[in-house]
Amino acid sequence: MSEQTKYLLDESQLPKAWYNINADAPFPPAPVLHPGTKEPVTPDFLSVLFPMSLIMQEVSTERWIEIPEPVREVYKLWRPTPFFRARRLEKALDTPAHIYYKYEGASPVGSHKPNTAVAQAFYNKEEGVQALTTETGAGQWGSALSMACNFYDLDLEVYMVRASYDQKPYRRIMMQTFGADVYPSPNERTQYGSALLAADPKSPGSLGIAISEAVEAAATSGGTKKYSLGSVLNHVLLHQTVVGQETLDQLEMAGEYPDFLIACTGGGSNFGGFAFPFLHQNFTNGKDTTVIAAEPAASPTLTRGKYTFDYGDTAKMAPIIKMHTLGHDFVPPSIHAGGLRYHGMSPQVSALVNHGYVEARSVHQLATFEAAKTFTRAEGIIPAPETTHAIAVAIDEALKCKKSGEEKVIVFNFSGHGYFDMTAYDAYLKGDLRDYDYPAQAIKEAMQKLPQID
């Protein structure tokens, strides 16, 4: 008998609602504070940046929020995504563990990011917004929002971290193919960018800086432009929960339930979208899956950061949220997993880690590429540098099973493929990649600039 490798869902099995963990998390959400007054923000303040429907989702405690039919129709271009049993990887590791992965690389832009990009573009269009602004690091998020804005006939301004803009042109070209305007950040188009360039004309930029520029561009547009964020916020993680819901259904097809559930974390949207539907089962259905957030040792927000109030961006224009943070001034070392180089973290994920419902682990860069090579030579697909963090932890657990002889079920999210990141593999194969020590001094200095909140 031949062994099954893929578990596919029909379009009719595409989830009809997003799952909101705020309905079930056994602790109240922390308030979001105004960056100037440090008082809880009003919907009015947020409405400069976001359409009201997304603000309502941000604060909702409804368990299920219906996915609008036009959003589901676009999702169907690539969803439901496939779910794989990694039988060849199991054999390569000689482990009794059962390893599964959800494949979000199947989206047209190659990652999970369009799940929220499409929803955000839809709601903005519905409220009459004409254009969006956003930031992007290596370009995963920017390309997803470019595709979504193209579908809904919205203009888009992308502030792309200068270092990536110059060195990784492929995703920039993809954004432009969808019709987006892409600017290297820092950029003279914004006051904040101009000031930074005056001080350092060769500034390579950072994600925190690019967020500040995109926020400024929307806030000063006189209402014609809104801002869109690809991670961190509750409504973003909410939209990603289609991933975990599909995975639950596909595991049922496989007749298994996870002992370990693993996803990589930068701002938290990939992790949240994958894990929250399983935490729902842990909270309300007597399940006890070990849920693991995998992050880079060079940007160890959950494992080494402080759980406190901090700004979401470098210029202190974005709201203050309670989260694990390395300090809004901290610029992580230049690891290739650009999507995980963020000083902060989703407040929901942070609270879950803080309360012990989620375990966080950090992985060094070389170990992640070693894991990626093992995975690719077994399964064929080349993972994005972000995804390699989840793979490294999954392989660790599978090797523990080899030692113990236990037949655990290990499930991870393959958040994106690495076809735009081949230069990282080139560096790895040539021996040019390095690990980074814990950036203790930089984090210590950044921590001294945390906002003072009572």
Next chain:
Amino acid sequence: MSEQTKYLLDESQLPKAWYNINADAPFPPAPVLHPGTKEPVTPDFLSVLFPMSLIMQEVSTERWIEIPEPVREVYKLWRPTPFFRARRLEKALDTPAHIYYKYEGASPVGSHKPNTAVAQAFYNKEEGVQALTTETGAGQWGSALSMACNFYDLDLEVYMVRASYDQKPYRRIMMQTFGADVYPSPNERTQYGSALLAADPKSPGSLGIAISEAVEAAATSGGTKKYSLGSVLNHVLLHQTVVGQETLDQLEMAGEYPDFLIACTGGGSNFGGFAFPFLHQNFTNGKDTTVIAAEPAASPTLTRGKYTFDYGDTAKMAPIIKMHTLGHDFVPPSIHAGGLRYHGMSPQVSALVNHGYVEARSVHQLATFEAAKTFTRAEGIIPAPETTHAIAVAIDEALKCKKSGEEKVIVFNFSGHGYFDMTAYDAYLKGDLRDYDYPAQAIKEAMQKLPQID
């Protein structure tokens, strides 16, 4: 009611046999000739380059050839591939036509090429071969065979056209990630390459030259290495027929049958694998689908070449076959569709065109990228430059339907995604791409060097 977009097959519906058109084509195959003696080749001569099982497939007239179970097991890593109704493209074109496409970009290396790479690696391994040699242009074929050799623990030497090796590193890195040795061609490792470099140390290479080097490397290895070709030959097209067979099943799910079936053609493997199962229906089942081969105007083998005997490679080491050819010395202009830049064509496809069973059309480069932009902005996925040729013809037919009001069913093969070809899109968006006139003089000169066959 929501409209269906995707048609998915379960793993159990993966074809169990390849379809061999030599069983049904209403004309006999032309003989394959020895490049030296110009007499029909013997299996002994071919066995220097290929394992006996593939030689037997090359000359077989059996209609169905069973797919070995270990090959089907590897196919299952990505097969069956999805089949889409392009509803958003139909709306964008405002056409009554129904447009469908098969998505071969779903394979780990992003194209249809692994369908034969895996089979060839399997049969070579089975006969005790230790290493393969091959050539690659932009790298689609090289990356497919690298993956396959990695799966079967075979060494692989890839001769990659120097211009691509230097300018398009992403696929080279992918090959190396799978463990292949990749050499720029021409290369001093071969006699032929050394001679070319002595005459022109900066030679950018060509596909014909790279084939010669890979053939030489195998032929002079003393039996330890065999040669593998990614297109043109009968057994290669045979292995690709899983694509057309799945498409037939998926069209049945959709309740439709094609009026037009379209695929791009370079050496013919993508076209043959997609079209032959439909030609089987035309030949034996009373169907009359119009089957169209789409090729570049800059390398117009089927539309402007001569149907005659010619060498498969530049150094005249490969067998002589009867095909549409522009002359084995002809080097096509540097269009971005590297996989379609070949002077010759599959003998099976050539004969089908010659006998009027297949229609050939050529498309200019700018028109193909214009079509790609229209497709991508509607459907999200970015096509490889090769695939854009099929899209351009499909859109042409859909626009004819708009004019005539006819509700025709148009089905094309999306042979690969363009995520490794973004620099081509960059050039297109910047207005730097150009069309090429029919290269009349170069082809005329090359035609004078055809072998003299009675």
